[in-house]
Structures are given as C-alpha cells and as structure tokens.
Amino acid sequence: xxxxxxxxxxxxxxxxxxxxxxxxxxxxxxxxxxxxxxxxxxxxxxxxxxxxxxxxxxxxxxxxxxxxxxxxxxxxxxxxxxxxxxxxxxxxxxxxxxxxxxxxxxxxxxxxxxxxxxxxxxxxxxxxxxxxxxxxxxxxxxxxxxxxxxxxxxxxxxxxxxxxxxxxxxxxxxxxxxxxxxxxxxxxxxxxxxxxxxxxxxxxxxx
Amino acid sequence: xxxxxxxxxxxxxxxxxxxxxxxxxxxxxxxxxxxxxxxxxxxxxxxxxxxxxxxxxxxx
Numbered sequence: 001x002x003x004x005x006x007x008x009x010x011x012x013x014x015x016x017x018x019x020x021x022x023x024x025x026x027x028x029x030x031x032x033x034x035x036x037x038x039x040x041x042x043x044x045x046x047x048x049x050x051x052x053x054x055x056x057x058x059x060x061x062x063x064x065x066x067x068x069x070x071x072x073x074x075x076x077x078x079x080x081x082x083x084x085x086x087x088x089x090x091x092x093x094x095x096x097x098x099x100x101x102x103x104x105x106x107x108x109x110x111x112x113x114x115x116x117x118x119x120x121x122x123x124x125x126x127x128x129x130x131x132x133x134x135x136x137x138x139x140x141x142x143x144x145x146x147x148x149x150x151x152x153x154x155x156x157x158x159x160x161x162x163x164x165x166x167x168x169x170x171x172x173x174x175x176x177x178x179x180x181x182x183x184x185x186x187x188x189x190x191x192x193x194x195x196x197x198x199x200x201x202x203x204x205x206x207x
Numbered sequence: 208x209x210x211x212x213x214x215x216x217x218x219x220x221x222x223x224x225x226x227x228x229x230x231x232x233x234x235x236x237x238x239x240x241x242x243x244x245x246x247x248x249x250x251x252x253x254x255x256x257x258x259x260x261x262x263x264x265x266x267x
Contacts, residue, residue, distance in 0.1 A: 033260075036257045036259065036260040037252070037253075037257050037260070038251070038252035038253075038255055038257055039249075039252040039253055041252070042252070086241075090241065090244070090245060090248075093245055094245055094248055094249050094252065097245075097249050098249070098252070
C-alpha cells in the first residue's frame with residue numbers, strides 16, 4: 001500500500017538515487033583488473049588539475065588584477081592558474097584519446113561520452129574567456145584578433161570579446177559553473193555505468 | 208630563487224615566437240612540443256607497466 005510519504009517527491013527522488021547509485025557504487029572499494037593501466041589515470045589527473053585551477057582562480061578573484069600583475073605572490077598564483085590549466089588540458093586530451101580508442105561510448109555509455117564532449121567544449125570556452133580577461137597586452141591582442149571571428153558567426157551581438165566585464169563574468173561565473181556541473185555529471189555517470197571494459201579479443205571485427 | 212631565475216634565462220621569452228610552417232599546417236614550436244609530449248605520454252601510458260597490476264589480476 002502506497003502511503004502519502006511514499007508519494008512525496010523527496011521520497012521518490014531518494015529511492016531513485018539510491019537505486020541508481022548505492023554508496024558502494026558511488027565510492028567503490030575496488031575496480032576491475034583492466035583498470036590497472038596508466039591510460040586510466042588521466043581522468044582523475046584532469047579532475048586534480050581542475051581542482052587546482054579553481055583554487056588558484058578563487059585566490060585571483062579575491063585579490064584582483066592589480067595584485068596578480070604587480071606582486072611576487074600574485075605572479076606565482078597567476079602562474080599556478082596558468083600551469084594548472086595547461087596540465088588540465090594536457091591530461092584531458094590524453095584521456096580523450098584513450099577513451100576514443102576504447103570506444104568508451106559502448107555499453108550504454110553514450111551520455112557519459114557526450115557529457116565529456118560538452119565539458120571539453122565548455123573548458124575551451126572557459127580558457128578562451130580567461131585569455132581575454134588577463135587585463136594585459138596579451139588579452140588585448142587576443143580579443144581584437146578574436147572579435148572578427150566571433151562576429152562572423154553572429155554571436156558577437158550577445159558575446160562581445162572586447163567587453164572585459166562580460167568576458168570576466170563568463171570566465172569566473174557562468175563557464176566554470178557549467179564545467180563543474182558537467183564534470184560532476186560525467187563522474188556520476190562513470191560511477192553508474194562503470195569504467196568501459198577493453199574490447200573482447202575473441203570478438204573480432206564485429207565490435 | 209636565483210636558480211629559478213637562471214633556469215628561466217635559458218628560455219628566451221622576450222623575442223618573437225618560433226613557428227613551424229608545413230603546407231597548410233602552421234604551428235608554434237611551443238604548441239608543437241606540447242602536442243609531441245601528449246603523444247609520447249599517451250604511448251607511454253599504453254605500454255608502461257602499472258604498479259601492482261599482476262597482484263590485482265591474481266586477486267580477481
């Protein structure tokens with residue numbers, strides 16, 4: 001018999017979440033034997049780099065451009081932000097190559113693959129708005145070079161790369177939010193579906 | 208710190224960038240080095256033995 005509590009959206013959501021992702025699946029103790037390969041470490045390397053990007057970005061946001069341009073510690077944190085981004089993209093590309101050649105969308109993992117694709121695109125946009133928000137000659141050069149390309153797409157009417165305030169808001173609010181939410185969704189989907197197994201050697205060309 | 212400055216002096220960053228031109232491909236040396244490093248890392252990740260791999264297989 002269904003009670004009123006059973007019909008509550010909180011109850012239904014909790015039961016559905018617990019069914020899809022029980023705690024032992026969310027934080028598993030072991031992984032399949034095939035995961036013991038260096039090619040599987042680049043996803044978590046990307047997440048580690050993203051954490052550093054966010055932490056260094058938070059410090060930059062607290063202190064502001066004058067600080068990161070003029071003080072030694074500001075230069076250090078600014079460099080930390082840049083190099084975390086470099087490692088983030090480096091690891092993400094190797095992760096992408098690994099998953100592409102594993103055909104990681106197999107076994108009902110299409111949404112996992114697609115959230116990865118969209119996260120990659122959001123990350124590129126985040127990096128771009130970061131380059132044009134540096135408040136130096138480099139950012140001026142990049143934004144003046146980019147404006148014609150963006151305007152040619154028609155997006156220039158709402159996305160003006162010469163508008164520093166707008167670019168900074170996209171860089172520190174909208175796009176990081178999208179990247180973080182998408183990354184969280186991507187990881188949850190990996191936990192729900194599990195890490196894609198290698199191709200079966202006996203299966204031959206039919207895979 | 209002095210050591211870091213000395214190391215930084217080895218890489219000239221004030222001049223014009225260096226580019227590789229190869230048909231339609233036009234890439235800076237810095238970006239080309241990063242791409243090569245990614246390929247090397249990818250191949251190394253495929254072939255280097257992972258610590259504890261045999262032990263894990265034995266557990267299964």
